[in-house]
Amino acid sequence: MVALEPHTQTRRLAPRGRTTEHLKTGLTHVSLVALAGLLCAVFLCYPIIDTFWLSVHNVNEFGQTQGFSGFANFATIFRDPAFRGSVLRSAVWTVVVVGVTTVLGLFVAVLLNQPWRGRAIVRGLLLLPWVASLVVTTLLWQWIADPDFGALDHLARTLGLIHTNIAWLGNGNYALPLMMWIAIWVSVPPTALILLAGLQGLDRDVYEAASLDGTRGSRLFLDVTLPLLRPVLTVTVLLNVIFVFNSFPIIWILTEGGPLGSTNTLPTYMYNLAFELNEMGAAAAVAVVMFFILLAFSTLYTRLAWRNVAR
């Protein structure tokens, strides 16, 4: 294989044939990544740059810019109490959903990693909440939470927890916790299955050595399994944070951020601003804020995770 490290000295000295050879190899390599690079540039990078551009301009409802506006869009959203509420709810939403998901996912993964009858069936069925689209699972939960005919009220009544039906989604106190639960419910299976794959990849010899040392049960889990699983766990948490922070369909389908904005998170707040209120510039500013929140988190998190691994 010809490494294409451009070194002016040798290149000048090289015979003509070799130079064209280099060029050909270089072109081949470029052609391999060309389409992927082009698609990412046009449909990922350009929109990001354009979002930044829009956020510092006055923008009409068709997305056309009408003059530079500095940080006016940012000032507008920072003044809006609904924006501040959405930031807070997004933070709570992400921390609770990812936290609970990781704990439950790890628990499920550990139990699925042990041999028992029917394990394969449970593992297969656990794919269901994952493969069903969020629209389908969200509608299913809307039906389950139906105040007249829903299974949730029926179950709670059967267990004697409530005596009159609750309109879960129409009540500002219950709507957001229920949606958090739905988000956890859809996130646990994929998290568990990825962690399970990680567990299965662990070296059995390490366990044997540890068990010869007399390490047992929960100590074994805490001292051997968890540290070994750390790289997979780190990536899982990072991906879940990105995914959950940006989660849109659950809230939009169930309440569109209502009642009275009590379930608005940053994605629904932004969507409402852009496509219901036609405030494209301000909405772009929200997107920029979201981008930086995730960037800051990812950078900090990977730094910390890596430092711990290195130590």
Place this chain on the structure above:
Amino acid sequence: MNREAELSLDRIVRGSSLGRLIARICFSVLVLVLLGPFFVMLSTAIASNRAVVAIPPTWLPDQIAFSNFREAFTVIPLSRYFLNSGIIAGGATALNAIAAVPAAFALARLRFRGRRAFLIFIIATQMISPVVLLIASFKLMLVLHLLNTYWALILMDGTISLPITIWIMTAYFSLIPQEVQDAATLDGVRAWRMLKDHFVPLGVPGIVTALIFSFVIAWNEFVFALTFITNPTMRPLTTGIYAFMGQSQIQWNYLMAASLLAIIPVFVIFLIVQKQLASGLSAGAVK
């Protein structure tokens, strides 16, 4: 390690029997909670129009109507939605096949200028979510006159899944023994031929895993479809079903029957390839 030794090791790993019992009970409850909603979906999907609105509700319908699955197609324009979703998800998957396979091969096996930068770029783009891209990509599709076309969703859905498909495939291509590449290089085989003749056949599990991912991402995508497609006949299943429930009184038994039908194809594919899928994901994760 022989089977007996493995079993005894598992006994050690699992810990005390009381702890094990408690763990088992918690696990069973959790599994019930995770799967219970699908039981509700199934029992609603086969409930007759009268049984579905029974007061008090029942766990199993006293009147069963399998005709719901047929009725759902006449009440909701499901066949059209299935067709639209199929074209969009198929197109996005094809786009991934032609763009991600060569790119992943180059990243995994070749050395070229900008390789590192491209890898970092691929990882960084995983952070970008559809919601953040929404406003500018809507504007882009407006300018390109692609709103209300399949192309808008094929291009967007195909591109947002590119980073993850490239990531998974790169992990797989890296696992193929160096000898394969060395032998081909000695024979004077060039990159594209090497990919076609040697790496694609050997990398099939990884390629399939990654492409299934792109298919499912496109099949289940909601935000772009909600924003780019306003023409009812062009809607995919996700926004089609969503828009349908927005109108008039929702007939939940038809909706659940339709949802069940929408899940089945994807579920079956996942069941078949689940082993590779999970290992592909963790391979990508560890890298």
